[in-house]
Amino acid sequence: MNELLIIGAGGFARETAQAVRDAGDLKLLGHLDDDTSLHGTEVDGVPVLGGCDLVHDRSAAQVVICVGNPRDYASRARLVRRLGLAGDRYATVVHPTAAVSSTSHVGPGSVLLAHCALTAAVRVGAHVAVMPHVVLTHDDVVGDFATLASGARLGGGARLERGAYVGAGALVREGTTVGAWSLVGMGSTVLGDVPPGEIWAGNPARRLRAAAAPVLDELGTRTTGGPAT
Incomplete structure (x- = not known):
């Protein structure tokens, strides 16, 4: 079973985590989020492991970026650019x-x-x-x-x-x-x-x-x- 990291720990990320659990075809490792106040906590029972750049330390895990809201709906694009991951790292x-x-x-x-x-x-x-x-x-x-x-x-x-x-x-x-x-x-x-x-x-x-x-x-x-x- 492939492992998955979810970038973000807000509402969209939580809904995605639930979809992953319901589908059962990926092993959810946890959330990554740059909000340091969340590090070491759990969101709906899923751990927040650290900042987004930790994705580079878990090179075997697939990734999905779950950030964005109507006030800044370009944040997903900026994170993809910042992280610079190969396309095959991303899960659907x-x-x-x-x-x-x-x-x-x-x-x-x-x-x-x-x-x-x-x-x-x-x-x-x-x-x-x-x-x-x-x-x-x-x-x-x-x-x-x-x-x-x-x-x-x-x-x-x-x-x-x-x-x-x-x-x-x-x-x-x-x-x-x-x-x-x-x-x-x-x-x-x-x-x-x-x-x-x-x-x-x-x-x-x-x-x-x-x-x-x-x-x-x-x-x-x-x-x-x-x-x-």
Whole structure:
């Protein structure tokens, strides 16, 4: 059984740890987190072993990076770049209740949580976070480092470009694109293309403002660690 280290010890990391336990195909060694106050503690019974750079001391273990939130959804990309691990170090975690069709593909470092569905010919890139009850329908393309919060739905042929964030319960119309490092607010309905690096929300979704500086910095950056989509 392959060993696994989870980078991060927050909510997403905890949910991923539960998915690993439920799937039973990886041996979970523990969390790594740069918050020193967590070192030597346990999170839901899983030890926090130390800082993120300890991943280099456990070279036989696979890794999944589980950080990020709507205030800084570029943090996964920065950590992948900082750690500089080979692509084959990254595991793909799929909860046993997730429905992934035989014609769909999920990249390294990505996490699919409980009851999400990938229907037909869906392509999910590397280091993507797919939260519970997300539905990706035929021919959707989800770029590296994207995040789909709980209950998000994409119509057929929709595209999330690199680093895009779709909030909880949001709907994206078929054939539309959410641009790189843009964020769609929770409960929004996207009826047309969202340009890169912007925050949109509402029903129908409209532009609110540009994304924050740490996110916009990623627009010109190509992070290694998995294939681009």
